[in-house]
Amino acid sequence: MLETGIDIIEISRIEKSIQNPSFVKKYFHPIEIEYSIKSKKAAQHFAVRFAAKEAVRKVLLDHIDNLSWQDSWIENDENGKPHLNFSGKIKEMLEIKHTSVSLSHSKDQAIAIILMDVIPLR
Ligand SMILES: CC(C)(COP(=O)(O)OP(=O)(O)OC[C@H]1O[C@@H](n2cnc3c(N)ncnc32)[C@H](O)[C@@H]1OP(=O)(O)O)[C@@H](O)C(=O)NCCC(=O)NCCS
DSSP: OEEEEEEEEEHHHHHHHTTSHHHHHHHOOHHHHHHHHTSTTHHHHHHHHHHHHHHHHHHHTTTOSSOOGGGEEEEEOTTSOEEEEEOHHHHHHEEEEEEEEEEEEOSSEEEEEEEEEEEEOO
């Protein structure tokens, strides 16, 4: 079934949280951490990735309980285009036929929109 998820977040909220290394480790995949911390504007990259995770949650709420934050993450290709990746429960419980993601950040806010074509396996 084709489903969409969207989330918007205040970058200042994440800017405070990422001062705490255990927050970063809990919520972000190593690929997301590596990508974000190499930027002078790390908070906007973390924030938009957090928004993408929330958007994934909106889509998968009906299918999976207790999603791990690390089970979905963004990886950018050589052109900078973001792609969604999955592991853990998401891969075990769903066949994911297609995904698409678009990210944007302004000075204050970050927004993620995702589209997923998923088939429950159980
Ligand atoms: C891609 C582009 C449209 C982004 O627009 P923008 O207004 O600068 O920035 P936004 O805040 O709206 O979006 C940023 C997000 O766009 C996404 N993005 C980057 N390149 C992309 C691409 N080729 N296709 C789709 N999305 C892309 C990224 O997810 C980025 O966020 P992230 O770095 O945190 O992952 C713009 O940078 C562009 O036209 N790039 C063309 C290629 C280019 O100029 N490259 C520069 C090489 S030095």
